[in-house]
Structure formats: structure tokens, C-alpha cells
Amino acid sequence: MMPSGGIQKLKEFWNLQKAGHPAWRNHPIVSKRSFDAEHTLPLQLHGDGTPVVGIGKIWSRQLTSYTWNSLLADGWTKDSMMPSWFCFDETEAGRETTEEFFRIISWSFGCLATGVWPAADHLGAKYPASSLEARRAGSPLANGLRAIIWSLNGDAEYLVSRLGLPHYGSKKGPCGLCRCTGDDNSAETWRDCSASARWLSLGWTREAWLASAERSQSSIFCNGLTVLNVHYDYMHCKYLGSDQIGFGSILDLLVNHLMAGDSPLTNLKQCWDSIVTSYQRLGISERYRSFRKLTMFQRKKKCPKLKGRAAQIAAFGEPLLELWNQYMNPEIAVHCKIRTYLRLNIAMEKIMKECRTETAFPEPQATNFISYAFAMCNLHLELGAHFEEEGQKLFSSLPKLHLLLHTVLLCRHINPRLTWCYKGEDVQKAWTNLS
Template identity: 50%
Template sequence: MDGEAEAAPKRRRVVVGQRQRLAAAEAQQDQPSVSESVLAKDLKERWSWGDLSVQAMQALAAKAVKDFENCGAKAPTELQALAKLGSGGIHPNNMRREIMKITEVGCRLPPLQRTALQFKQPWGNQPQLMMLPHEMFSALYENYHEAFKRYVVADANVLQEFWRLQKKHPQFKDHPVVSQASFEPRKFVPLSLHGDGTPAIGVGKIWSRMLTTWSWCSLVGGPAWTKDSQLPIYFLFDETDDGTAATTFLSMLAWSFKVLQEGLWPFADHKGNLYPPTSDLGRKAGSPLAGGWKGVIWALVGDLEYMVSRLNMPHFGQKHNPCGLCKCSGDETSTSWRNCKPTAPWLSMQWSLAEWRSFPDRPKNPLFDSGVCSALSCHMDYMHTKYLGLDPLGFGSVLSLLVNFVLPDSPLANLRCVWEHLLSSYKALKIVERFRGMRKLSLFQRKKLPPKLKGRAMQIQALGEPLLLCWQNFMNKDLEIHLKIENYLKVNLALEKILHATRTEMAMPPDHAEKFKKLAFGLCQLHRQLREHFEGNYFADLPKMHFFLHACLLADVLHPRLTWCFKGEDLQKISRTLAGSCCRAVTGPRAAAKMSQQLRIAWHLRLDRLCGE
């Protein structure tokens, strides 16, 4: 109608905040795309070492991307890729396959060596993956050269000095490589091969699963963390092996070290099959492996159980030939290993390489049979023979004597008194590696056997000086046996001080080495004398005492710190964590293959970061 006002146009409904959100979305699209992410790199590295599952990694990345969106920012594409794993978390079973594709991009480490090994039933014949030393050595030189200079060999002059010192080593004379006139000391890198078993699944349980890990490192590399210098080769679950798989693997390992000795890419694989001329390995055949650098296996390290079970070395508990380094006996005769005097007959009965090769009953395994090393390459581990061998028996006996005889109250009350004194010494000496507490007598007392202190190697190593101060505080200075125990602890501490003072040397200087050897023999003699005084109830002896002396005898040739197993034990911890991560869906050989795949990525990420620093 004419009198009616025209209808007002309808107003567009706008949801509160819609304009702001649209503007933020447009601004986000205009932002430059950032590809790299510090968080994404850290998440991938944690996953590769087994600290995070791939599902947890994806969930954390997705939450980080959500935070970016809530702030009106665009997440880095590297982080977005992790958040999209498994269709954004919908299909978790696909995540591992997808992350392997992502992390493979840019990896400059060689592909894993793939071979089939025969295992126990029900596993049977299974494909296995391993990182062979000659391929890793070459990749470090070619693709991660900064890491090669830092952790493999920094200076050719260091090599020349190392091989000069090794002329006194028992395996130097008649060695197939280093004793030759054509030997170039400035080109050969001495390598150490570590092997050991550790419970990887069900740690502390009766059904725990043992895992044997092999790794190698340079003996002339710079100081480094285990993740930087101890390179893994292969993992083997002990329950799956009847001896066939380990023997085949050691044959491949011997071939790989043989290639390293020659310093040239091989024309054929470990079985003698020629590489096709058009393949990558075929094209490289005959060319230098690492710019003229070569490697020679110089030290085999591990605990005594590993050397017996995997290298077929003589069992240390047998009466006849219990040692692979000398011709001592395990009985009570004059040639017994129990003779710890500097004039002991077994000192003049040590094997030479020529004698060992002609001995018909010598230990045999693929490494020894190939000639790349021998039983004389076995270096007795100072950590296992002293900190986990001799010291637990000695320190446990001292603690037991303190709480049961020296102090006046009940054993538990005396133990509290001893612990308070040890704790005050820990603080005064600023010792970090401490025992957490000593509340139970079972820490060092056994029901039917002489006392033996339980603990980690570093804890026992650090206990020497506090225990000496504790004994001096409570001992009776009028008793000869108390004075002898004090002397025993003083000699032990003096050994550790020399070891620490020369820690940066490849070998101990002659004066330090001579004193170190005298103290080592003196320590073992005192241990034996104390055992005889207490009629075997305290200070028990064990074969590790003999192997401890072998480790000390080479102090002027190769420093005990270069061949002790602390780095190898650190790698065992990494192996346990990684095994726990890889054994959630599979077990046995398949889990070992997953571990190798994941650790290859871990090493690439680690080396890539080191070279970029």
C-alpha cells in the first residue's frame, strides 16, 4: 500500500568472530611456508633410538600442529608430515611404514646388508639386516667426513704413534698386516670389536630374553658419547640361535674386516658371488674404500662369558688351559693362575702368535680362522675383571667385617653407621656415582658364599676412597690384619689414581706403567693373603683376578681405558630400549631386523646433526 513504508532489505547474518577467523585464515595462507622443524627433528630422533613409539610421536606432532593453528600460524611442513602419519592417527598400523619412507629421504648411510640366517624352530630361515663395518667406514668418510675426522681418525700422526707403541704387543710380531714391510702406519686405523649379551625383554624376570649386540669403534678416535662413536653391527636374540646364525654372521663380519684391511671395494660378496658390473657395488669394485684409509681389527673386547660362548675361548673355570693368552693351569701347581707374584711362571708362558697358530687345540671361530684377528687380539676388560670381579669381593668383605666384627652394635645398626660415614665422604669428595643407600645386609652378604658387593661398575669404582676413609676411622691400628686391609684399600686407590692421571694417553708412560703393574700384582697378592687368613670365608679368589693382571700387563702398550667395556655397556642400554620398542608386535629375528632398520635412521639423524654443528 502507498502509505506503508518500503520493506527494509534483509541484513546478512554474521556469526560472531567469523570475520576475524576468515582474516586469520587468509593471513595464515599468506605466511611463507616453513619446511624444517626443530621439534620434528627431535621427535624423529627420539623415535629412532626407541625412546618414543611412532604412535606417540604422531600424537605429539598433531597436538603441536593444533597449537600452531590456534595461534593463527602455519606449522612447518616437516611437523605436518609427522602429524599426518596413519591418516592423522586413524590407522596406527601404517605409521611405521610411512615414517620409514619419510626418514629414508636424505639418508646417506649405505643400505643395510640383507642376508638369510638359519634360526631355531619355529623361526627357521629368516632375512636379517646388518650394518657391516667396511660399508659404514666408507660412508663416514664419504658422506659424514666431519664425524669421520672426529671419531674415527683425527690425525695421521696419532696413528704413527699408536703403531709405534704396539710393537711390544704380543700380536704385533707375525701379524699378517702390521708386521709386513709394506705396512703404512699412517693409513691403518686400529679398530675395536665389542660383543656382549644383555637382558632386553622382561629385565629382572625369570623369563627375560637375552640379546647379544655387536659393535665397533676406532681406538684412536676423539672423546665422544657412545651414540657418536660406538657403531652397531647386528643384534641376535640368544633364544633363537642354535649356533648356526651366529657362525654365519661372524663369517660375514670376518669378510667385512678383511675388506677393510685391503681398503678396496670387493668384487664379490661374502659367499664369493661376483657383483653384477652394472650394479652400484659392481661399479665401485676395486676402487678405494675410504680415500686410502684402511682398518684393522686390533682389539676384541667383552666379558669372559661372551668370549667363551661366542668366540670359543677356553672356559676360565677349567683345570687345563683356562686362559687363551697364556699356558697357565687352573689347579694348585706352580703354573696356576692363582700365583700372583711378579715372578709367576705363567708370565713366561704367554702365547706368541706363531705358537698359537701351530697349537692344534687353539680356539676356533670364523674371525680367528679368517686371519683378521686371533686369541691374542682379545683384550681383558678392566671394568669386568676389576670393578665387577675383584673389587666386589674385596669391598664386600671389608663391609661385612665392619658390620659383623669391627663395630660394637648389631649388624643392621652398624650398617647404618657405616652408611652415614660413607655418605659424608661422598659429599666431601664430591662423588656423583654413589650407592643410593645401604639398608640391607644382602647388599654384600651371601648365605653360603663369601661376601660380594652388588652394584654397578661406576658405583663400585667410586666406592674405593670412601671405603678406605671409613675403614681408617673404625679400624684397630694395633691389629696387624686391620693394617693389612688398610694397605689393601690404599693399593686399590693408588691404582685408580694412576688410571685417572693417564686417562688421556694411548698408553701409560713407562714410569706410570711400571708402578701400575707393581700395584696390580701387589693388590692380588694382598687379596690372596687376606683370603688365607680368613680361611676362605672372606676375600674369595676367582679367575677374573688372573685376567685383571693380563689387562694391566699391557698398560704401557694400550691404556686399559681404551679397551674397557663402558661404551659397550652404554650401547647395551640403548639396545634394551630399542628392543622394547621393536618387540611390541613381533619377536625374535623379525624384531632384530626392525631394530637394525630403526638404528640406521638414528645414526643418520645423529651424524647429520653432528656434521651440521
């Protein structure tokens, strides 16, 4: 749990949060003068569902797991992810069970924040004087260390269904962190990805969110936790979000419009040969095994969407750019925009790799990362509008573009790697086997 940098690493983390993380301002624990930054660990609570019975069947049963970990922990995933509770989804019907769990775990972490054993249970009932709990009440709980939940994360479905955040498809308000709208005709629309977007000034403050009648009433939001502690996941928003749509659209353009083979399938085989060459030349280890079917990215009625694991998609930008450069026409403006889109995407990933050991992005990487992300998302929307005018379903807009920008905007205070769901997703395999 304790980072390899020890007390110095903890001080660095909390100083970065104090410098501008929106959850810091007026936080009932960390913003006080008495806050002990040298002995308080920042924790993350992660939730996610996975099929464990009848996988792939219509009658499959899904298990939702809740785990927590230190944001600064080193080491193997299975050593650092601590399981708290598992529940089949049908057991959670009506939310009473989930809310009771949230009340218990909030009480537990509230005790950990004080650093001493409690004198009463989660219902407020004092322990009997002769009990073990009563005898150790008030004594150090974790050898002088404390901890608070600083990050709540999971995929978009989990944040909506379990934490009660706004649905990402809602026209009224699809985002939990700001008061943007899903209305294209509104000045506050999330589809404005420019650096001067109106929604940038509409972020929630602690006081405004707590006073809102429409805010989530989930029991997890206590002990200083608010929606400002929610970190949208970079992995789901980008690799398993905008990149899937963008990369799938580019492959569709190549095999159906730009290449001169006998059929789209023949063109796909030629694409794959080029991709393999790029993989080898660039030394990329997270590779696709093959592209044998058009269904790898084509869908019957919807916009193309590239299938694959997050790591495969994350490493696909450079091979795809080399492939695009072979067949694009530099005299066609939209082709040049797609090339720029890919270059921006790759530039973001290079910064992610360059800063992988940092607690937060230093300058100029932070400024560049934010600039590249806004430009890439803006291009995605421009390309979508262009192809829509031509009657093609390519580069469809999706709210994950907006959610991605929220994660990117925090990079000066917390590295997106610290709050992404790779660890949570990885450990799901273990929970599937256990169930």
C-alpha cells in the same frame, strides 16, 4: 672415527703396538713394511648380551649385540659405537648363525683393511659385470683410509660362549692368553700373582696358538686376528670382579666383627653416615644412594660381594679406606694388610685418572701400575687364605684377578680405558629400547 690428533695420533698408536704388543709380532698386515700406519684405524669389536623381554623373569629373552668402534674415537658413545648385528640367544643355538655372522663381518673388515671395494662377496663369488658392486670394485672404499680389528672384547661369559675361549673356571686352562692352569698344586697356577709367576713366561705366541689343537675354532679368528687381540675388560675384571669381592668382604668384617653397635644393621647405618661424609669431603660424584640392607654385600652361602654399578664401585675405594681406618686395629697384621690392599687399589685408580687421555701409560706410571696391581692381587689371595683358615668366606679367589693382570701388563702399549666395556655396556640401553 678419525682421532682428534689425526695422522700423528695413528702413528703414535701403532708405534706403541710395535714396541711390544704380543699381537704385533708376525701379524700378516701390521708387521709388513708396506703397512700404512698413517691411514689405518684400529677398531674394536664388542659383543654382549642383555635381557630385553621379560626382564627379571625366568622366561626372559636375551639379545646379543655386536658393535664396533674406533679405539681412538672421540665423542659420545652413541655416535662412536656402530651396531653390526643383533640376535636372540635361542636363534644362535648350535653356533651356525653366529659363525656365519663372523664369516661375513670378517670378510667385510678384511675389505676395509685393503682400503678398496671388493670384487667378490664373502663366499668368493664374483659380482656380475653389470652390477654396482662390480663397477666400484678396486676403487677407494673409505676416502683413502683403512681399518683393521685390533681388539676383541666383551665380558667373560661372551668371550667363552661366543668366541670359544677357555672357561675362566676351568682347572685345565682358565685363561685365553696364557697356558696357566687352575690347579692349585701346579707351578703354572693362575693363583700365583707374584712378579716371578711361572705363567708370565707361558703366554701364547701367534704361531703356537694357531698350531694348537685346542684353540678356538671361531670364524672370527682370521685376517690376522688371534687370541692375542683379545683384551680382557678392566671394568668387568676389577670393578665388577675383584673389587666387588674385596670391598664386600671388608664391609662384612666391619659390620659383623669390628664395630660395636647393637646389630650388623645398626653398624651398617653408622658405616653409611661415614661414607656420606667421605663422599662430600672428597667431592665424589659417582655415589651409592644408600646402604639400607645387608644384602647390599652379604650373600647366603657365598663370599660377600658388593652390589652396584661399575662407576659406583670404582669410586668406593677412598671412602672405604677412610671407614676402615676408623675401626681397624693397627696392631693386628691382617688389618694392616687390608689397609695396604685398599691403598694399592686407590693408587691404581689414581693412575687410571691421571693417564685417562693417554693412548698408553708412560713411565713411571706404567711400572707403578703393574707393580700395584700384582701386589693388590697377591694380597687378595693372601687375605682369602687367612680367612679360610679361620673358617670365614671372605676375599674368595676368583680368576678375574688373573685376567686383570693380563690387561694391566699391556698398559705400556694400550690404555685399559681404550679396551674396557663402558661404551658397550652404556649403549646396551639403546638396544634394549629398540628391541
